[in-house]
Amino acid sequence: MAEAKYPSIYVTADIVLLTIRDDQLQVLMVERGREPFLGRLALPGGFVKPNEDLREAALRELLEETSVRIKPKHLEQLATYGAPDRDPRDRIVSVAHLGVLASLPEPTAGTDAAEASWHSVTEMIKKRLPFDHSAILKDGLERARAKLEYSTLATAFCPTNFTIGELRRVYELVWGKELDPGNFHRKVLGSEGFIVPTGKERQSGRGRPSAIYRKGPAKTLHPPILR
Amino acid sequence: MAEAKYPSIYVTADIVLLTIRDDQLQVLMVERGREPFLGRLALPGGFVKPNEDLREAALRELLEETSVRIKPKHLEQLATYGAPDRDPRDRIVSVAHLGVLASLPEPTAGTDAAEASWHSVTEMIKKRLPFDHSAILKDGLERARAKLEYSTLATAFCPTNFTIGELRRVYELVWGKELDPGNFHRKVLGSEGFIVPTGKERQSGRGRPSAIYRKGPAKTLHPPILR
DNA sequence: CAAATAGTGTCTTTCAGACAATATTGT
DNA sequence: ACAATATTGTCTGAAAGACACTATTTG
Numbered sequence: 001m002a003e004a005k006y007p008s009i010y011v012t013a014d015i016v017l018l019t020i021r022d023d024q025l026q027v028l029m030v031e032r033g034r035e036p037f038l039g040r041l042a043l044p045g046g047f048v049k050p051n052e053d054l055r056e057a058a059l060r061e062l063l064e065e066t067s068v069r070i071k072p073k074h075l076e077q078l079a080t081y082g083a084p085d086r087d088p089r090d091r092i093v094s095v096a097h098l099g100v101l102a103s104l105p106e107p108t109a110g111t112d113a114a115e116a117s118w119h120s121v122t123e124m125i126k127k128r129l130p131f132d133h134s135a136i137l138k139d140g141l142e143r144a145r146a147k148l149e150y151s152t153l154a155t156a157f158c159p160t161n162f163t164i165g166e167l168r169r170v171y172e173l174v175w176g177k178e179l180d181p182g183n184f185h186r187k188v189l190g191s192e193g194f195i196v197p198t199g200k201e202r203q204s205g206r207g208r209p210s211a212i213y214r215k216g217p218a219k220t221l222h223p224p225i226l227r
Numbered sequence: 228m229a230e231a232k233y234p235s236i237y238v239t240a241d242i243v244l245l246t247i248r249d250d251q252l253q254v255l256m257v258e259r260g261r262e263p264f265l266g267r268l269a270l271p272g273g274f275v276k277p278n279e280d281l282r283e284a285a286l287r288e289l290l291e292e293t294s295v296r297i298k299p300k301h302l303e304q305l306a307t308y309g310a311p312d313r314d315p316r317d318r319i320v321s322v323a324h325l326g327v328l329a330s331l332p333e334p335t336a337g338t339d340a341a342e343a344s345w346h347s348v349t350e351m352i353k354k355r356l357p358f359d360h361s362a363i364l365k366d367g368l369e370r371a372r373a374k375l376e377y378s379t380l381a382t383a384f385c386p387t388n389f390t391i392g393e394l395r396r397v398y399e400l401v402w403g404k405e406l407d408p409g410n411f412h413r414k415v416l417g418s419e420g421f422i423v424p425t426g427k428e429r430q431s432g433r434g435r436p437s438a439i440y441r442k443g444p445a446k447t448l449h450p451p452i453l454r
Numbered sequence: 455c456a457a458a459t460a461g462t463g464t465c466t467t468t469c470a471g472a473c474a475a476t477a478t479t480g481t
Numbered sequence: 482a483c484a485a486t487a488t489t490g491t492c493t494g495a496a497a498g499a500c501a502c503t504a505t506t507t508g
Contacts, residue, residue, distance in 0.1 A: 007277050009237070010235050054307065054320070079304055093238055093322070095307050180498070206508075207457085208460040209459090209460080223495080407472075432485085432486080433485050435478040435485085437487055450468085
């Protein structure tokens with residue numbers, strides 16, 4: 001093809017990885033190990049290899065740049081950011097991904113050289129992040145918010161077994177507003193295939209024990225759970 | 228950065244441009260002028276230039292490859308396709324876009340070398356298109372279908388002035404099913420800022436004359452118009 | 455018992471969808 | 482008058498949201 005006429009472009013895969021920790025919506029960030037923006041907090045990501053799919057690249061970078069061993073329960077492409085000046089040095093097009101994970105047993109961890117750490121999404125949204133990572137994070141958050149309405153994405157924030165109260169907390173933290181426990185309960189159970197009972201009960205804390213559920217087979221919610 | 232370690236990748240911008248012509252949902256295709264797949268029908272698109280935004284590239288390719296002078300009323304990024312083997316020769320990542328246009332006065336037209344022509348979406352969906360263009364077209368169609376529900380995208384298929392009947396026809400053709408005229412009428416008028424009356428009336432054909440509307444200021448529909 | 459959380463019941467409003475009825479034109 | 486399209490009206494059922502109420506646990 002036109003190899004000479006069209007100088008190639010560097011392609012990276014970045015990822016907005018969300019989880020809920022300490023009753024907070026958090027995002028995984030890495031401390032940049034090289035210029036530009038050395039030492040600054042940025043979204044994890046890196047160059048796509050010649051024979052690698054975009055999704056693979058996002059997953060690999062997650063493993064390399066951070067010590068996140070467990071794969072995200074959910075991973076989807078978000079959007080591609082390609083403004084010519086988005087990187088001050090080279091022309092780099094970034095294919096951003098959105099990932100969602102249940103809170104890990106081991107908190108931050110940091111085996112490799114790169115420092116990976118969880119941060120409050122609210123705080124990261126306020127900060128000015130390097131490159132166009134502020135826009136990417138904002139878009140990722142909005143995507144997650146929107147998908148809670150009509151998809152079963154919320155279960156990706158939960159461990160295998162969870163209570164309706166925990167699921168509700170996911171919605172509350174991502175949407176940033178409290179929901180009526182009673183109405184939520186009914187809506188979730190009324191949405192075909194969203195969650196299935198395990199038969200088990202109890203769990204933690206004070207108050208009446210709750211039934212324990214697992215993710216159901218549904219991918220989309222009928223009817224949806226609106227913001 | 229790692230220029231040596233990470234061989235660059237070619238980036239193209241492709242576009243699924245939809246319109247309604249001859250009471251049919253149609254998509255703009257070009258006849259490929261070079262290998263691979265020389266002579267085959269494919270989605271318009273081409274290489275992103277070094278200092279060009281992705282959106283710009285999509286628009287430029289549309290102008291270059293086809294004689295579509297008028298800009299699409301709507302243009303958004305669809306998704307990025309980057310399977311390593313999606314192009315049999317080089318590693319090419321394609322940032323696909325979705326465009327929507329009102330039916331042009333001049334039908335196909337074809338000034339440049341490349342042959343551009345409108346085709347029934349239904350037929351193109353059935354066909355096996357080169358590269359992964361079948362998947363891209365399918366995704367583009369699904370995006371358009373979904374966006375009719377909660378956005379004002381449908382008006383992008385219409386000229387400046389249109390009747391509710393014409394707007395309904397957009398929904399019917401994109402969704403592939405007939406809608407109740409009465410219910411549609413009420414829903415559209417009840418959706419804040421979707422369309423505004425021009426005061427004018429009449430238009431064409433048989434039957435009671437219809438009021439003429441223009442696109443309103445709203446971007447999203449409250450309440451939505453569900454499939 | 456008080457506080458906390460889980461879960462159920464009730465009521466009002468909104469809206470979707472089916473379908474009937476009326477309005478106004480061209481043939 | 483008839484066919485076609487626009488527009489309005491009526492009814493039923495689903496679901497959202499507010500909120501009261503019951504159930505069951507811990508402290």
